[in-house]
Structure formats: structure tokens, C-alpha cells
Amino acid sequence: MSTDDSDALYEALKGFEGRPTSSASVGRDPVNEPMIRHWCEAMGDTHPAYAGPDAIAPPTMLQAWTLGGLSGHPADSADSADSADSADGTRRSSAYEELSALLDSAGCTSIVATDCEQEYVRPLRPGDTVTFDAVIESVSPRKTTRLGTGHFITTRMEIRADGELAGTHRFRVLKYAPAAKTAEARQGDPKPLRPRPVVNRDNAGFWAGVAEHRLLVQRCAECATLRFPWLPGCNACGSRTWDTVEASGAGTVYSYVVMHHPPFPAFAPPYAVGLIELAEGVRMIGNVVGVPYDKVRIGMPVRLEFQRVDDDLELPMWRAGVED
Missing domain, CATH: 3.10.129.10 (Hotdog Thioesterase)
Incomplete structure (x- = not known):
């Protein structure tokens, strides 16, 4: 045009x-x-x-x-x-x-x-x-x-x-x-990057913890309820004051999906994405690694590990088949 x-x-x-x-x-x-x-x-x-x-x-x-x-x-x-x-x-x-x-x-x-x-x-x-x-x-x-x-x-x-x-x-x-x-142009492209996480004033502390290999969970300063994802206020009592606790890294697969579509250049489907229930009681989403995608099961024990996916990005993931 x-x-x-x-x-x-x-x-x-x-x-x-x-x-x-x-x-x-x-x-x-x-x-x-x-x-x-x-x-x-x-x-x-x-x-x-x-x-x-x-x-x-x-x-x-x-x-x-x-x-x-x-x-x-x-x-x-x-x-x-x-x-x-x-x-x-x-x-x-x-x-x-x-x-x-x-x-x-x-x-x-x-x-x-x-x-x-x-x-x-x-x-x-x-x-x-x-x-x-x-x-x-x-x-x-x-x-x-x-x-x-x-x-x-x-x-x-x-x-x-x-x-x-x-x-x-x-x-x-x-x-x-x-x-x-x-x-021809696609063949000359650099390896595609994973999408960047959206970091804002509400969750910046979580990503700062990831950079230090620490999985931080918010804790309400009033009622001590743990919460994830990070939020500006407690969904149990409404308090806006909080601190953090570091999760142990142990959890189980609460639910999961196997991604086939849509294909995205930075990923290689099929792969498993799990809703992980941490030992502390909160749940978070992440890739399940360490076993084939079709071997992931609900209740399977997993443990946190941090994987570098490119030069500028490291993400928490969940390695399956790890017993405490």
C-alpha cells in the first residue's frame, strides 16, 4: 500500500x-x-x-x-x-x-x-x-x-x-x-523466542524471586492466607498488606492438558502443561518435564526446577517422577 x-x-x-x-x-x-x-x-x-x-x-x-x-x-x-x-x-x-x-x-x-x-x-x-x-x-x-x-x-x-x-x-x-x-527467509530467521511474561507492579516480586531461583508465594499479613497468582489484595479478607513465603518446590499434578494446537515456533508440540498443587496448598501452571507428555498423570509428584529457555529468560517448570 x-x-x-x-x-x-x-x-x-x-x-x-x-x-x-x-x-x-x-x-x-x-x-x-x-x-x-x-x-x-x-x-x-x-x-x-x-x-x-x-x-x-x-x-x-x-x-x-x-x-x-x-x-x-x-x-x-x-x-x-x-x-x-x-x-x-x-x-x-x-x-x-x-x-x-x-x-x-x-x-x-x-x-x-x-x-x-x-x-x-x-x-x-x-x-x-x-x-x-x-x-x-x-x-x-x-x-x-x-x-x-x-x-x-x-x-x-x-x-x-x-x-x-x-x-x-x-x-x-x-x-x-x-x-x-x-x-528461504524463514530458514534464515534466528531461533524464535518464547513469549515474554508480563511483569507489572503486582507481580514484579514473583519474577524477582524467579531470577534468584526462589518460588515466592504471597501471604496475607492479616489472615495469613497464601495466594497465587500474585494480587494486590487478599481474596479471603480483603487486606492489602502482605509478605511472602518461599515455596518448598514440591507438588503434585492437580490437572493437566496436552498441547497440540495451535503450533507456535518457540514450542515443539505435543507437550504437557500442568496445574500444579504445591505442598503449601496453592496452585500454579507450568510445563511438566522429565517424562513423555503422554505419561503425565493426575496425582503425579513433581518438583520445581528452573530452566533457561533463552539467553534472557528463565522459567519455573515441574519435573515429574521426583519423590520426596
Whole structure:
């Protein structure tokens, strides 16, 4: 695509910013205790605020109440004739379809979700009726990524409970033209690297421990509950104060999967990924090594080891068949 064509495309894409993709949509169900219970059981979240007569919904369920399910939402009050359900739960008006079609025509035929952001204003409670509006908030200039070249599209959804703003959900995708390489070019590529772990202010201490060959688990300073993954607050009592304990490195396979697809250049499928229950009682995910992938079994004892996967990355893994 020439520079002039690229500039013209971007100007057309910018024209979609601010256009609504959903208006006055209504959640399929009011906020309800069974859904909250299922969510908490799936997440292992036992915080007392999410049960009992004064229960609230976990804040991270904000978008859950907007999802249309397999049958989708009833007709919206705006653009209902041209609407269609999307992967992130909104009802897409013709604006989003037109934007997608424009990118398709420019060769950006692939799409991948990149991230979402949520802001919480007030808690959702059983019985609340959820409504939501969504707009195309922004379309980025042309970006080149390892996947290919395209544009990031951000939609913003405002979610209300009985008419009162409860929170905001931003969902971002990359619509791109896949990068093409010849076989000769691929042969000359350096060995592909594993994806880098996302290190942020909440989990930086964990990765600092890995660098020292220590597996650190958070411990609540108020109720002494251990937790993993690392979180800013205790999911048992809500305290935001904590310290750490070093795990012994012993554990068992609580559950596992064998990865066959999708293939990724830095990995050699099939391989086993285990949910490991540590002797301390918390669980974490990691590769199971030391035995063939088809010999991994639930209950199998494992022990922590640190493996260097490239010059800049060392990861905790779990060697099977090691008895204490």
C-alpha cells in the first residue's frame, strides 16, 4: 500500500471514531446470585463480600452481564436491523461492520484481541438491571507488529445498573494484514523466542524471586492466607498488606492438558502443561518435564526446577517422577 493510500485509509478510519456500536442495550439477565456463585467457584474467589444477603458481584464480572450468549441479545433500540453479536459481548451496529469491511478491503483480514481495561464506579448487586452503550473510541494509525501491519480499534462500553453508571469497559483488537515470509527467509530467521511474561507492579516480586531461583508465594499479613497468582489484595479478607513465603518446590499434578494446537515456533508440540498443587496448598501452571507428555498423570509428584529457555529468560517448570 502506497503512503498516499495509507493516509487516505487512515482518514476514512478516523471518521468512525465516536460512532455508536450499541445503544441502550439490555443485559440478558439481571445481576443474580447463581451467576456470582459460578464465577467465584471458577475463579477460586472466596471473598465474603460476594455471598450472603448483602452480596455484591465481583468487580471483574462487569462485562459478564452484557454478554448475549449463543442466542445473542434481543433487538437493540438503535440500528437493530443491522446489528450482530460480537466476540466481546456487544451488539455491533452497522458502524462496526462498515469499519471491518473497510479494513478487509485494504487487506487487513485477520483480527486478534489485544487487551481490555475496566474502570469501576459502583458495585453491582443482585437484582440490578444492566444496560450498556458502546462506541468506537479510537482507531490507531497504521502499526507494524510481529503478526503483521494494521490498525488497533478500541471500543468503549459504559455499563449502568438501574440507570446509574457502574463502570467502563474498553476492548481493543488489532485488525491486520498477516506478515508474509518466504521459505528461504524463514530458514534464515534466528531461533524464535518464547513469549515474554508480563511483569507489572503486582507481580514484579514473583519474577524477582524467579531470577534468584526462589518460588515466592504471597501471604496475607492479616489472615495469613497464601495466594497465587500474585494480587494486590487478599481474596479471603480483603487486606492489602502482605509478605511472602518461599515455596518448598514440591507438588503434585492437580490437572493437566496436552498441547497440540495451535503450533507456535518457540514450542515443539505435543507437550504437557500442568496445574500444579504445591505442598503449601496453592496452585500454579507450568510445563511438566522429565517424562513423555503422554505419561503425565493426575496425582503425579513433581518438583520445581528452573530452566533457561533463552539467553534472557528463565522459567519455573515441574519435573515429574521426583519423590520426596
